[in-house]
Structure formats: C-alpha cells, structure tokens
Amino acid sequence: MTNRMGTWEGGASVDSDPRRRFAEELKSARELYPERRLTQTDTARLARTSKSTVSRLESGEGPIPPELPAVLDQIFKTDGLFKQLYEEAVAQSFPAMHRRRMKLERKAIAIWEWSQHVVPGLLQTSDYARAILCKGDPRASEAEITKAVRARLTRQDILRGAAPPEVRVVLCESVLHRHLGHRDVMRGQLSALLTHMEHPTIGIRVLPLDAEAHLMITSSASFLTAPSHMTVVCVEAYRSSEIIEDLEHVRAAQRAFEDLMGEALPARRSADLIRQQMEKLT
Incomplete structure (x- = not known):
C-alpha cells in the first residue's frame, strides 16, 4: 500500500467532457462503420431507437438513455467505450x-x-434509493429524483461486469x-x-x-x-x-x-x- 494517488488516477484527458466525447465518438463510429458509412437513420434502426435521438446525442443535447450505451458498444464493437463515457457523464452531476x-x-x-x-x-434497489433521496431532498421534483436514482x-x-x-x-x-x-x-x-x-x-x-x-x-x-x-x-x-x-x-x-x-x-x-x-x- 501507498499513500500516493498516482496509481489510481492518471493524467487528465485531453477532453474532460465525457458528454461531448460521447457525441463525437458516436458520430465517428457511425461514419467509419466498417461495411459502409451509416446514416443517423441506419444507426437508429440498429439501436432500435429514433433518428431524433441519435441526432440529439450527436449534438450533445439532453441526457443519454441509460439502455443505449451498451447497445452502441455492441453495434460498433467499441469494448465498453460508450458505457464508460455514459457513466462518466452521469457522474458529472455529482459534487467533485x-x-x-x-x-x-x-x-x-x-x-x-x-x-x-x-x-x-x-x-x-431503485425503490429503496428513491425513498432515501426523497427524504434527503423533499423539495426535489419527480424528474430530479428519477435522474438521481438512475x-x-x-x-x-461494476458488479455485473466481466471482472x-x-x-x-x-x-x-x-x-x-x-x-x-x-x-x-x-x-x-x-x-x-x-x-x-x-x-x-x-x-x-x-x-x-x-x-x-x-x-x-x-x-x-x-x-x-x-x-x-x-x-x-x-x-x-x-x-x-x-x-x-x-x-x-x-x-x-x-x-x-x-x-x-x-x-x-x-x-x-x-x-x-x-x-x-x-x-x-x-
């Protein structure tokens, strides 16, 4: 053991905004798809979502649907990249x-x-987490509580990963x-x-x-x-x-x-x- 954090936390990423990186990686993966360049409509069909959702994600607007990153990783064979960026984007809503x-x-x-x-x-569980969060912030809106639970x-x-x-x-x-x-x-x-x-x-x-x-x-x-x-x-x-x-x-x-x-x-x-x-x- 050591009391230094260097082995935990490496240097800062060139782009420290995971939401922006998610948008850029999605557009890049779509345009560089091995078989042919995919349109947003193609991507939406493969991911079983809407073209407007893909367009919104590529423009960096709004939240990322929680079920979508794993689907994108499967489509583009990105070895968990979209899932990781999603988790980092969610984490940004928390204090430092x-x-x-x-x-x-x-x-x-x-x-x-x-x-x-x-x-x-x-x-x-989601219900237990919701009960805690509602007690912790009784003035929070339903949308805010739902976001916090998610x-x-x-x-x-991390409990369901390969390791x-x-x-x-x-x-x-x-x-x-x-x-x-x-x-x-x-x-x-x-x-x-x-x-x-x-x-x-x-x-x-x-x-x-x-x-x-x-x-x-x-x-x-x-x-x-x-x-x-x-x-x-x-x-x-x-x-x-x-x-x-x-x-x-x-x-x-x-x-x-x-x-x-x-x-x-x-x-x-x-x-x-x-x-x-x-x-x-x-």
Missing part, C-alpha cells in the same frame, strides 16, 4: 468529491463497506429495522440483499445491535482498493464526504473494519436474520 469517489470505485478490485444507517448505494443505480454496473470487484459489506443490524417508504420497499430491499449474498464475489454480514463500541461507530465508510493494492477510505456524513489517503489512517481504519468483520454474524446467520426481518414485513 463524489465524482472522484465514483471514478475510484469503477477501478477498484476490492470494495469494503461499513454502514450503520442504510444499505450502501451499490446494493440498493445515477445511483448506474454505479451498480467485478470483491465486495465485503458489514451492516449494522439497525439497517434491517429502519423502514424507508412503504413496507414493500424494505421487503424488496431485504430480498435483494439475500440475492446479492448468493453471488460469489459479494459477502454481506450483519453486526448485532449488542456489539461493543468500535472506531467507526459515528460514521459509515467505504474502502476502495486499486489493482496496485493501494487502498483509500471514503467517509461520508451529512452533506459532506472525505477521501482519506494517509497510510497510517487507512491502516487504522482497515483494522477497525476487520474487527467489525470478526464481531459480525457469519454469513448464514446474517442471511437468517435478514430473512426473519422480511417475514415480519409480510
């Missing part, structure tokens, strides 16, 4: 610190999560009892946790309410490990966040997380506890 955290998250080979209040964003769920694409990170999550038991929205919302979220636990690269454990006090009792934290095995810690609080890189502080936090893992219930008992809470919501 959150954008940096999401960039690190996309490169991580391992992600550890400690959460004492809510299910971490990487594991949230952006949050986009982060979860997903190893994810280890410790949840405070209080997370299972804290209802957000209708009972069905919480039931759906608990069911999603059980589904995640079946995945070989995702481990979820529950820390009992009677566990002893610990170093991270006042905040939740995420540990992101790069391919170089360097780790940073992201700590979030009300309307603020911090990325800790100092080696000594990172190691202390890692030891605290390992202690939490030791205090948490084993995977099978954690699953039983989640299932029991689901049954109470029937």
Whole structure:
C-alpha cells in the first residue's frame, strides 16, 4: 500500500467532457462503420431507437438513455467505450468529491463497506434509493429524483461486469429495522440483499445491535482498493464526504473494519436474520 494517488488516477484527458466525447465518438463510429458509412437513420434502426435521438446525442443535447450505451458498444464493437463515457457523464452531476469517489470505485478490485444507517448505494434497489433521496431532498421534483436514482443505480454496473470487484459489506443490524417508504420497499430491499449474498464475489454480514463500541461507530465508510493494492477510505456524513489517503489512517481504519468483520454474524446467520426481518414485513 501507498499513500500516493498516482496509481489510481492518471493524467487528465485531453477532453474532460465525457458528454461531448460521447457525441463525437458516436458520430465517428457511425461514419467509419466498417461495411459502409451509416446514416443517423441506419444507426437508429440498429439501436432500435429514433433518428431524433441519435441526432440529439450527436449534438450533445439532453441526457443519454441509460439502455443505449451498451447497445452502441455492441453495434460498433467499441469494448465498453460508450458505457464508460455514459457513466462518466452521469457522474458529472455529482459534487467533485463524489465524482472522484465514483471514478475510484469503477477501478477498484476490492470494495469494503461499513454502514450503520442504510444499505450502501451499490446494493440498493431503485425503490429503496428513491425513498432515501426523497427524504434527503423533499423539495426535489419527480424528474430530479428519477435522474438521481438512475445515477445511483448506474454505479451498480461494476458488479455485473466481466471482472467485478470483491465486495465485503458489514451492516449494522439497525439497517434491517429502519423502514424507508412503504413496507414493500424494505421487503424488496431485504430480498435483494439475500440475492446479492448468493453471488460469489459479494459477502454481506450483519453486526448485532449488542456489539461493543468500535472506531467507526459515528460514521459509515467505504474502502476502495486499486489493482496496485493501494487502498483509500471514503467517509461520508451529512452533506459532506472525505477521501482519506494517509497510510497510517487507512491502516487504522482497515483494522477497525476487520474487527467489525470478526464481531459480525457469519454469513448464514446474517442471511437468517435478514430473512426473519422480511417475514415480519409480510
């Protein structure tokens, strides 16, 4: 491990606007299509969308339909380029610190999560995320909430990739009892946790309410490990966040997380506890 960020974040791109790059790459891929130059109408037909959508995307106007980047990558055989640019464009709607955290998250080979209040964003259902975002900003419009939910769920694409990170999550038991929205919302979220636990690269454990006090009792934290095995810690609080890189502080936090893992219930008992809470919501 090291406390330098050079291995995480390379030099700045020549064009740091991913939305603009998306537009340029789409036009270029269309015009340089191997068999023949495609028109916007041709591209729309292949992508099962409208010509006006392709035209709008190439002019850099409006949002990118979330289902379209993967389709474009398949059509043009661009090895995830459009999907990556889409994710970067979505991330731009977040504050600078959150954008940096999401960039690190996309490169991580391992992600550890400690959460004492809510299910971490990487594991949230759309309804659960919506309930959190509505509570967090009650004045937000429906369109703003929908956009925020979509952006949050986009982060979860890393779990479905060809080489997903190893994810280890410790949840405070209080997370299972804290209802957000209708009972069905919480039931759906608990069911999603059980589904995640079946995945070989995702481990979820529950820390009992009677566990002893610990170093991270006042905040939740995420540990992101790069391919170089360097780790940073992201700590979030009300309307603020911090990325800790100092080696000594990172190691202390890692030891605290390992202690939490030791205090948490084993995977099978954690699953039983989640299932029991689901049954109470029937």
